[in-house]
Amino acid sequence: MTVWQTLTFAHYQPQQWGHSSFLHRLFGSLRAWRASSQLLVWSEALGGFLLAVVYGSAPFVPSSALGLGLAAIAAYWALLSLTDIDLRQATPIHWLVLLYWGVDALATGLSPVRAAALVGLAKLTLYLLVFALAARVLRNPRLRSLLFSVVVITSLFVSVYGLNQWIYGVEELATWVDRNSVADFTSRVYSYLGNPNLLAAYLVPTTAFSAAAIGVWRGWLPKLLAIAATGASSLCLILTYSRGGWLGFVAMIFVWALLGLYWFQPRLPAPWRRWLFPVVLGGLVAVLLVAVLGLEPLRVRVLSIFVGREDSSNNFRINVWLAVLQMIQDRPWLGIGPGNTAFNLVYPLYQQARFTALSAYSVPLEVAVEGGLLGLTAFAWLLLVTAVTAVRQVSRLRRDRNPQAFWLMASLAGLAGMLGHGLFDTVLYRPEASTLWWLCIGAIASFWQPQPSKQLPPEAEHSDEKM
Template sequence: MNVWNQLTLTTTPLPTWIRSSLLHSWVGALRGWRRGSWLMQWADPIGAVLAAIVFGLAPFVSTALIGVLLIACGGYWLLLTLSDDKGLGLTPIHLLVLLYWLVSVAATALSPVRTAAISGLIKLTLYMLLFALLARVLRSPRIRAGVIAVYLLTALAVSVEGIRQWFFGAPALATWVDAGSTLAKTTRVYSYLGNPNLLAAYILPAVMLSAAAVFAWRRWLPKVLALLMTGLNAACLVLTFSRGGWIGFVMAGFALVLLLAHWFSRYLPQFWRRWAIPLVLGVSAAFVVLAVAAVAPLRDRVLSMFMGRQDSSNNFRLNVWAAVQDMIRDRPILGIGPGNDAFNQVYPRYQRAGFSALSAYSILLEILVETGVIGLTVFLWLLLVTFHQAWTQLQRLRAAANPDGFWLMGAIATVVGMLFHGLVDTVWYRPQVSTLWWLMLAIVASYYVPAWGWKPIDSYQATEITE
């Protein structure tokens, strides 16, 4: 058990690390200025507004503008941190995010295409700074709920446009379905995102969080709105006909259902408490099977997953994965460096004829290509620590019957779904989706309650000495 606690950083003495860390020594340098600043009295709400602008505009604007907004968020986080108390907001998840960034820096320094890798490192850094800002400001339940609401309302507009495309038609902007398939003429909605797979990845968190909102929002009218959101978001995701999105949707749904069954099981009699999770899981699985069996387009699309190279999309991915494995074998330790620019410069040397690609079409393979075995190990460690922290805090919230626990369950389910979708695609490297990935990690991190109760490290030292 001691090894497990060390592995999950449960027993990591963060105050001791902070006091001895050169990296953390500059935190609080502008603390005196902040105390006299009228504007910084609203520091957290200002950060929340910046984040809300990112999530409110992401589906509708160019990636360049999203980059500018991320730079603003990163700059504000730096100002906030320089004027903050030491140790506030730091969690074990932060340490793993920092470690992954350091591995990416090393991969960039040793990259065979260093200039392109630097571009990728800058993008990764901006996403991580967004995570740091969100993890800081989302500690307020009110701000957390507000930022989530902004994303949900934005996703609702995106879903409505997607459903409109289903009824009135939308031109395919690329060959998204095998021409020989029975679904060749089926409309695959893409809304404002321009790609059905990207839309599925964007909507997936909205399905889980809107389902969580049914329980988290207190009044009946918001609950009805949340229920409507859940239905529209789920319908839009299904109508993308994204097989990876469907896999993520099903796995995220199972995760959310299991978490909800666990949450409410304490209110059930002993018999139902024991059988609630197996029954809910069984009913959910039966519903999915019946839906696939009864709806012909859904059945055809699901069966295409098992057609191997007979399906053009499968065949394309298999050829890309074979080439990517060759790339990994040549640079297994630290990879080629982060970012799609680095991938696009190296991949042509390995690609099979006629199978050009912009990414590895698998998150695990992409991480292996970019940062090697070391990077993948740190990423898996980050996931382990994140899930452990999420489960620990969920038990605390469940014991207190705190409705904020529903947002945490929505975030956990979303992470599960995005990971399963990511096994066969890399659309969540796009900023509209990547920002949501870091939002989910930030939501989990925002629930962390350290042993010293978020007191400044200076206060912690004084308490430690007097005790």
């Protein structure tokens, strides 16, 4: 077995985690009660309903109300786990999510602001339990499509309201507009989320799911609705004038294009296959260049990325990053503990004058300052295995021509887009965006299937399924 195969769990077999494990005994302790419960007959559907409520309401309700929804999901996951758990559903992604949580829990215990870090750890735990329930519920293709349909329809409402703001005007807040980097006639939309950068972070993955719905939904009317949702979300995202959002949008489109070309390539005539990738990707680059060069608001905003400290937003971020790097240097291995509450207590000790900040304004730096280099390593390992898992499962579904693969491709493209945006912002830590991040990872985990075991004979695997 090569190092790469080991790192990516290429030959991981869930049978390695036997029924004698401590986790199995703990989480299955109420299995007898479940057998007599009429409610838990619909356990997966109820889980899907809770997820649909959270994702259908996330853009419209305050964070406190969304927190109650996350708490309900956590409680329901705990109930399901205590009554029935099958460790064969624990994918490599699950174990790396647990590793990431464990590093942050250790960072919390050793944090200089332990009480504040505990608050952050509690929030992180809620997000990770959203992942756990999503990974379980989305194994059902019908529930998967229903939940993603809720996400697509919700994003359509959000986008339409954002476009309405652009058409009829919207109140401008000075903290979002730097006249050195935004044209005078530019208005940044923010829809129901109250912040254009947060709106962009929300729309990057939901646009990917809207595009996936074109391939999954059956019938011309549903497909037209999916096309409308994709167009509205894309245009609304552009009108946020969020530079990080645009970078994420480009990353999402690039990954979507690669996966989409890979999916359709075997169905094309042989001469087309050779030129498909360069023609499509070259066309995307050409469209991007024409848009930037031909539209002044886009050109002004894009060029502001490259002016360094002359742009006030750039200057602010650079000063915050320098302070955060000092924080990481002082606590390199396990950081200060998770959460913005801990960050807000420690950052003032390092900040430069007049550059107060609520976060590191970069996801990799935020992960490193919270969990140290160990946390950053666990995070990077999780992303690596998630991406490799997605590609492997897309290949499997392509052989079967299973249209559910479009949701899988959208999940990976959404992750790439949110990470691209997150290089220069930390809106990913807002619940409206963070829940989508963990939904994408949970969706990819739900598609995972083990490779045929080379260690256990067929009768051993069959007998294990009966236990």
